[in-house]
Amino acid sequence: MKPFRYERASEIASACASAAQPTVKFIAGGTNLVDLMKLQIEAPTQLVDITRLPLNRIEETAEGGLRIGALVTNSAAAVDMRVRRRYPLLAQAILAGASTQLRNKATTGGNLLQRTRCAYFYDTTKPCNKRVPGSGCAALAGLNRMNAVLGVTDDCIAAHPSDMAVAMTALDAVVETVAPDGSTRAIPIDELYRPPGDTPHIETVLTPGELIVSVLLPPPPAGRQVYRKVRDRASYAFALVSVAAILDVDGDRVRAARVAFGGLSYKPWRSTEAEAALVGALATRAAFDAAGIAALRNARGYGHNDFKIPLARRTLRATLTQAAGLS
Amino acid sequence: MNDLLKLRSMATRRGFLQTTGAATLALASPPAVGETAAQTAPLPSEHVRLTINGRHYALDLDPRTTLLDTLREHLALTGSKKGCDQGQCGACTIIVDGQRINSCLALAVMHDGDEITTIEGLAEEGALHPMQAAFVRHDGFQCGYCTPGQICSAVALLSEHQAGWPSYATADVATAPALTDPEIAERMSGNICRCSAYPNIVAAIREVAEGDRQ
Numbered sequence: 001m002k003p004f005r006y007e008r009a010s011e012i013a014s015a016c017a018s019a020a021q022p023t024v025k026f027i028a029g030g031t032n033l034v035d036l037m038k039l040q041i042e043a044p045t046q047l048v049d050i051t052r053l054p055l056n057r058i059e060e061t062a063e064g065g066l067r068i069g070a071l072v073t074n075s076a077a078a079v080d081m082r083v084r085r086r087y088p089l090l091a092q093a094i095l096a097g098a099s100t101q102l103r104n105k106a107t108t109g110g111n112l113l114q115r116t117r118c119a120y121f122y123d124t125t126k127p128c129n130k131r132v133p134g135s136g137c138a139a140l141a142g143l144n145r146m147n148a149v150l151g152v153t154d155d156c157i158a159a160h161p162s163d164m165a166v167a168m169t170a171l172d173a174v175v176e177t178v179a180p181d182g183s184t185r186a187i188p189i190d191e192l193y194r195p196p197g198d199t200p201h202i203e204t205v206l207t208p209g210e211l212i213v214s215v216l217l218p219p220p221p222a223g224r225q226v227y228r229k230v231r232d233r234a235s236y237a238f239a240l241v242s243v244a245a246i247l248d249v250d251g252d253r254v255r256a257a258r259v260a261f262g263g264l265s266y267k268p269w270r271s272t273e274a275e276a277a278l279v280g281a282l283a284t285r286a287a288f289d290a291a292g293i294a295a296l297r298n299a300r301g302y303g304h305n306d307f308k309i310p311l312a313r314r315t316l317r318a319t320l321t322q323a324a325g326l327s
Numbered sequence: 328m329n330d331l332l333k334l335r336s337m338a339t340r341r342g343f344l345q346t347t348g349a350a351t352l353a354l355a356s357p358p359a360v361g362e363t364a365a366q367t368a369p370l371p372s373e374h375v376r377l378t379i380n381g382r383h384y385a386l387d388l389d390p391r392t393t394l395l396d397t398l399r400e401h402l403a404l405t406g407s408k409k410g411c412d413q414g415q416c417g418a419c420t421i422i423v424d425g426q427r428i429n430s431c432l433a434l435a436v437m438h439d440g441d442e443i444t445t446i447e448g449l450a451e452e453g454a455l456h457p458m459q460a461a462f463v464r465h466d467g468f469q470c471g472y473c474t475p476g477q478i479c480s481a482v483a484l485l486s487e488h489q490a491g492w493p494s495y496a497t498a499d500v501a502t503a504p505a506l507t508d509p510e511i512a513e514r515m516s517g518n519i520c521r522c523s524a525y526p527n528i529v530a531a532i533r534e535v536a537e538g539d540r541q
Binding site: 098 | 371373389390391393412413414417420426427428429432433434436437439480483484487490491492493494495497499500501512513514516517518
C-alpha cells in the first residue's frame with residue numbers, strides 16, 4: 001500500500017473540499033478501497049474518512065418513501081423493518097451480496113461506487129483500460145466468463161458487481177449528492193453510471209469531491225417484489241446473472257412491471273424492453289419468455305460469457321413466475 | 328514485523344527493482360497512479376485508542392495499518408488469523424462495537440475509540456466461551472487456522488439472530504426466522520474452512536443456539 005495522509009472529516013463541506021483534489025479519495029466502509037489500495041490499483045495520496053459524518057440514518061419521506069443515508073451500512077439497511085416490509089426486493093438484494101462481515105462495514109454510498117471485480121482489472125500484469133487508460137482490454141479475448149454482455153464496448157466489458165444497486169434501479173431510486181461548492185444534485189440511479197465508451201476509467205457522472213449523502217427510495221410501487229441471484233456457489237459470490245423484478249398482476253394480466261438485471265452490464269441494467277413486453281400481456285410463461293427475448297435482443301457474448309444470455313432469459317422467466325405467484 | 332522493518336523491506340525491494348532491467352521494471356511496477364511527493368515524505372503516524380478485550384490501548388500507527396496487523400504485529404494478539412488479507416476468507420473476523428467484521432480490510436485509524444473483541448477475549452476467567460466449548464465438543468475444525476474467525480463469527484451470528492436479522496436464506500425477509508441449518512450455513516458463508524469442517528461447525532453453532540433458547 002502506498003503511503004497516504006489521513007483526514008477524519010467532521011463536516012460535509014470540508015470533506016468535499018478536501019476530496020476535490022484529484023488524488024484524494026473518500027473512505028467509508030473501505031471493504032473495496034482498502035483491498036484495491038493493497039494491490040496499488042488505487043493509490044490515493046490522502047484519504048478523507050467520512051464515517052463520522054451524520055449520514056447514517058434511514059428516514060421517512062413526506063411522499064411515503066425512505067431516504068437512506070450514505071453511511072447506513074448494508075446490514076443496517078437490510079435489517080430495517082421498513083425496508084423489509086416495503087422494499088423486500090432491496091433487503092433480499094443486499095442480503096444476497098457479500099458476507100455478513102462485509103455488509104457490517106460496507107455502506108450504501110460505497111456499495112454504489114464499488115469497482116468492478118473483472119479479473120483483469122485486479123491483475124496488474126495485464127492490460128486494462130479501466131485501470132490504465134489506453135492499455136487495452138485483456139478480458140476481450142481472455143477468461144471473460146464473469147463479464148458483461150449488454151451496453152459495453154470493446155474498450156471495456158467489465159460488469160458492475162453490486163446487488164443492492166440492481167434492486168435500487170428497479171425501485172427508481174435517486175442518488176442525492178453534495179458538491180464542494182455546496183450545490184446539491186438528485187441523480188436518478190440509472191443515470192449515475194457512465195457508459196464505458198472509450199473512457200471506461202470514468203465510471204460515474206460524479207464530479208471530483210462530490211459526495212453521495214443519501215439514496216432516496218420513492219414509495220414502493222404496486223406489485224410483488226422478487227430478487228433472484230444466480231452464482232457459482234450458493235452464497236458469498238458475485239452474480240453471474242441477477243434479476244430484480246416487480247410485477248403487478250391484475251386478474252391474469254400484467255398491469256405494471258419493473259425489471260433490472262445484475263451481472264450483465266457496466267451498471268444495473270434496467271430493461272424497458274422487457275417491461276414493455278410485459279405490460280398488458282397475460283401473466284404466462286410465454287409472456288415471460290417474450291420479455292426475456294426483448295431484454296437480451298442487443299446482448300453480445302465474448303466467448304466464455306455467451307451462456308449469460310440464455311441464463312438471463314431463464315432467470316427472468318423464473319423470477320417473473322415467482323413474482324406472479326405461479327410457482 | 329513492525330512498521331520500521333516493513334519500511335526497510337520495502338526500500339530493499341525497491342532498490343532491487345531499480346537494479347534490474349527496464350523491461351522487468353515495466354512489468355513488475357504497479358500502475359503509476361498517485362506517484363507524488365507523498366511517497367518520499369515522512370509518514371505521519373496517527374494516534375489511535377482502542378479497547379480490546381476490555382483493555383485500553385493507545386498506539387501511534389502508520390495510517391495504512393489494518394486492525395488485523397495492529398492486533399497481530401503491534402499487540403501480539405495473534406489469535407486473529409491472516410488468511411487471504413482481502414476479505415474473502417473470514418479468518419480475521421473480530422467483533423467491533425458488537426458487529427463482526429473482516430479486520431484485514433479495516434484501517435485501525437478509522438476505529439479510534441472503538442471496542443473490540445477478539446478470540447482472546449471470549450473466555451471468561453479461564454472458562455471457555457460456550458461457542459469455543461461447542462467447537463471442541465463437535466470437532467468443528469481440523470487444522471484450526473480458520474477457527475478463531477469461525478468462532479468470533481458464530482458468536483456474533485447468535486446476537487444478530489436474537490436481534491431478528493433475516494438472511495438470504497429467509498423466505499420472507501419481513502420475518503425473524505428460526506435458526507435452521509440452512510440459515511446457519513448462509514450466515515456463516517463469510518468464513519471459509521478449507522478442511523471443510525462445515526457439518527461440525529454447523530452442529531456446534533446449532534447446539535449453542537439451542538442452549539440459549541432453553
